Amino acid sequence: MTRKRQILKTAAQLFKERGYSAVTMRDLAAAMDMKAASLYNHISGKQEILATIILEVAHEFTTGMDMVEENDKSAFAKAEQLIILHIKIALEYTDALAVLNTDWMHLEGAPYQEYITLRKEYELDFKKILESGIKAGEFKAMNVETMLFNLLSTLRSIYLWIPKKSATEVADLKKELPQILLTGISS
Amino acid sequence: MTRKRQILKTAAQLFKERGYSAVTMRDLAAAMDMKAASLYNHISGKQEILATIILEVAHEFTTGMDMVEENDKSAFAKAEQLIILHIKIALEYTDALAVLNTDWMHLEGAPYQEYITLRKEYELDFKKILESGIKAGEFKAMNVETMLFNLLSTLRSIYLWIPKKSATEVADLKKELPQILLTGISS
DNA sequence: GTCTATAGTTGGATAGAC
């Protein structure tokens, strides 16, 4: 792993715990057993660190959405695949995902604009899948915005929950979460 | 409204937008058309502002939960009432709720401990209601932790969504959200 | 109750030696 990668990984951990604004370059350097000045041989500044962490994981979602849209399964199956996608990314990029969720508003300039665009496109694509599911009679004919809000609220929170889970519990989650989100908890 | 109330209200707005660490006492003073030094005639410091904002709304949840537990309705009805409680608080305390959700980790000392205790108790009470619902056959016999996680993820995100809604849309939400969360979206 | 002035600390970032 390159030194830059190590810095990004350590920064993501610290940002997750304390938030971007509360972590100083000295904190980050100390966590890496070096001095703050040395960080600048690998990155241009604090903002570049934040932008790299967030945009990398944002592009993971975009790529995943593209793959789901390519196949020609039912809307229900696509929704299931998206739920699995969120679980996978939460497992692989736990810290970066936390940073994306809590510190995106501290992005500045072009990276901020890019993040906003990627998020808007992702939500629009998700909405289209839900709408086609309603048309096909797979989902109840209720407010699409409310459906999307409920799904994304839970999917965006998975990273808070996943690190505490064992491998078998995660396997259970991959089965139960689509069930709970799509068919409800009432018996 | 007292000067202290005005400060708390303005601070909650700013903390919601930019986060606790990124808002300075000068920012807060400027938003109130005064100088930073003058703030200290009304509050002891930045931490007191944060603690007051968060603990006030945290106690709203505790009080609401106590009221729900007192009645002897079904677990399903209690869960419905809790969903309505979250919507009501999200409407009345939108900014404070955002601060509670995103900046609780910046609390220090006794207020931090109190918040953690209140949250733990609330989640435990909620879990008990879900468990009694499973026992009574009202809910599916699935993992209670997963059920609770899903419900709280959505309920904790309502504040992000509510300010954009009209009065009629909020009325719809009070009907559709319990339905979506408890009976699912599949037709 | 608000102000000016300022203390004392800490922030991101750079210069230049090794």
Add this chain to the structure above:
DNA sequence: GTCTATCCAACTATAGAC
């Protein structure tokens, strides 16, 4: 590539005049 030293801006909070 890492260090020491340092710049300078910005931070929370206090002192004391009005």
